[in-house]
Amino acid sequence: MTTTTTPGCYFGDDYVDLVHGGRRRIRNLKAGDRVWTLINDGKNFVEDEIMIIPHAGPNTLTYFYTFTTIEGHTIHLTDSHYIVVATINENKIKIICASDVTLEHQLIIFNRRIALEKIIYSRHIGFYSPITLSGYLTVNNISTSVYTDFLQVPHDMLHQIGGPFRIYYHITRWLFGYKYIPFSTTINDEIHPISAFIIDYYKQIQLFFPIFSL
Template identity: 50%
Template sequence: MGDPVWSISRDGNSLVEDEIIMMMHNEPNITTLFYTFKTIDGHEVSLTDRHNIPIFDQQDNKIKIKRASLVTREHYLIMLNRKIKIANITLNNQIGYYSPLTLTGYLLVNNISISVFSDSYQVSSDTVQFVFLPIRLYYRLTRWIYGNNHSPFIEIKEGLHPIAQFYKDYQGKLRFLVKSPKYICSTIIIMMLIKFIQTHALLK
């Protein structure tokens, strides 16, 4: 982990140097339905049906986050400094999928901006990014103390990472917490995570 990657800012106007914090989900042997979006200039990206992606909604004149299965040809994909029309959308089954967690919550794939989150958390990508704040803070702190080669979280070869599983298991409580003041929410999440991490020995 700690691999350098690129992402695009939320407004689509800036290229951001990013890092992969952990692999939240690895399923190298599972066959899954993918949606492949091809732009009018030939760029394409493939996502599982529940994976989120930022799109430009021309009717509302703003960028939104939608799950792949809800994106239509009326939407525009986000590339650096431009919004690009979708030429076609195809569905096909592919073997294997991977879900990294980055510092920004976004990732650049074939010059197209995607979210690193799915809608399986049943909240917005911005909310998921917020509740993952303790993970990002811990990652930055340990890398600052131990150096940039330090990987603070255990790595998984297959399945859902235990920390991601924690968020899914407690998503009902987390949805309640995010309605409280942010400093209270962050404190409680950190306390819950510390207890969970200590119990399951998830740190290196």
């Protein structure tokens, strides 16, 4: 068994809500699963879809920030995973890294912002990084981004970079049927070629998105 501080992943035992009913552990998700996603204002759910799971370590001992709200909601995120929070003093919603969240922040659940009771650094076995079409994922009823600041790139720009892959996903499923999965669904410790491509060619990709200033 290995131990990792992989920058942007979820704990496999946390859950999401499925569009057709019920819940599913993140470790059991697969590409094509339809999930309910709470958009970042916290006021509406949208039907969403798991597009790809580019990286996972089912047997890897992983460090997570574990957030517990005053009402008992709990979520586990690795250091650099983005999460949607409300700033108490500024009354503003923003997306920051898990490692930057403090007890002064509030997490976003449906129609409410909820205060944190405690934050601890813990270890659990199994990490997963599902990517949705919306760029968000509601985990244990809490709104999160599916992205990480591994490249020191904000959520919005990462979602823009993923645009061509979403278009390809939609077109191929329209052409070949909705049981067709355009990207590999194999879960293993290797990073998916799409993620590797973005990491290797980020400087070139960035030239296509000059509107964003880092």
